[in-house]
Amino acid sequence: MDEQTVKAYDARAADFATRHGAADASELQRILLKHLPAGARVLEIGCGCGRDARFLVERGFRVVATDASAGMLEAFRKSAGDQVRIVDYPATEFCYLPFVEILQATFPLPLASKPAILSDTFDAVLAVAVIMHLPDTDLFEFAYQLRQMLKPGGTAVLSVSEGRAVDAASRDHQGRLFRERPPAELTLLFERLGFTLVAREKNADAMGRGDVQWTTLILRLDTVSGARPVDQIETIINRDRTLRSAGRCWDGTHLTRSGSNRPLPRFWMRQRWWRSRVGYSAGKRT
Numbered sequence: 001m002d003e004q005t006v007k008a009y010d011a012r013a014a015d016f017a018t019r020h021g022a023a024d025a026s027e028l029q030r031i032l033l034k035h036l037p038a039g040a041r042v043l044e045i046g047c048g049c050g051r052d053a054r055f056l057v058e059r060g061f062r063v064v065a066t067d068a069s070a071g072m073l074e075a076f077r078k079s080a081g082d083q084v085r086i087v088d089y090p091a092t093e094f095c096y097l098p099f100v101e102i103l104q105a106t107f108p109l110p111l112a113s114k115p116a117i118l119s120d121t122f123d124a125v126l127a128v129a130v131i132m133h134l135p136d137t138d139l140f141e142f143a144y145q146l147r148q149m150l151k152p153g154g155t156a157v158l159s160v161s162e163g164r165a166v167d168a169a170s171r172d173h174q175g176r177l178f179r180e181r182p183p184a185e186l187t188l189l190f191e192r193l194g195f196t197l198v199a200r201e202k203n204a205d206a207m208g209r210g211d212v213q214w215t216t217l218i219l220r221l222d223t224v225s226g227a228r229p230v231d232q233i234e235t236i237i238n239r240d241r242t243l244r245s246a247g248r249c250w251d252g253t254h255l256t257r258s259g260s261n262r263p264l265p266r267f268w269m270r271q272r273w274w275r276s277r278v279g280y281s282a283g284k285r286t
């Protein structure tokens, strides 16, 4: 999670909620209706003021809407009145329409706290205008957890922007992180985790900003999926700071040797990981 981003949403939650709520999201919502199976149980990550969660619930979808910002969730609760219900995990009763179930959660979820929601599964996961707020170091774990919470055959809907004005540290004037990644890179990452790209839709900016373009990726989790060995190694490497500081880089799509775009040979990855964990050559630890 990028704390500065969440603080920025908390600090100006009412203002963000008003602007996002008033935005014309009809294009995005048309895409949602086209690709989500009727009545699906949906997890929304980064729901903000709840515009899309409410839209879906009003059309018979069952939605658990989450956000990292307590301020944004409070704005959602205030505007939706008795249409929302705050839930916590583990819970026995979920998604009784016409309520939107809301829950404060930051993705990727901190594994140390053993988040119970990670054991729940959904027909679809929705992340609209959220992935850009993730630092590079969180991206793989985010995608991995998203897959974990989807039923086989489930749908991921990821809407990402391009064209924001940011400073050298990828922050806007309010301090929010905007790491805009080409949609093709995100697609590749998800494909390597067992997803198939179903559709890639372009949609206009809901707030009418001409320089910001949106792409919505619809990805389906393959029914016969399961992590391939190389993915498991990548997870470990991605978490392993020792190895990363030894000169490897994670560019959001593939592991590469520094300065090169060639994928690392699998044997080399295994060997480096093994050496970093147990040492090698006559007991010398690396």
Ligand SMILES: C[S@@+](CC[C@H](N)C(=O)[O-])C[C@H]1O[C@@H](n2cnc3c(N)ncnc32)[C@H](O)[C@@H]1O
Pocket (backbone or CB within 6 Å): 001, 002, 005, 006, 009, 020, 021, 045, 046, 047, 048, 049, 050, 051, 066, 067, 068, 069, 072, 105, 106, 107, 108, 127, 128, 129, 130, 133, 134
């Ligand atoms: C640009 S707003 C989008 C809100 C809503 N999806 C919409 O389209 O109107 C981004 C939202 O993502 C939330 N957010 C940012 N980083 C997050 C994270 N790591 N986990 C969960 N939510 C996050 C913010 O609090 C904010 O409400």
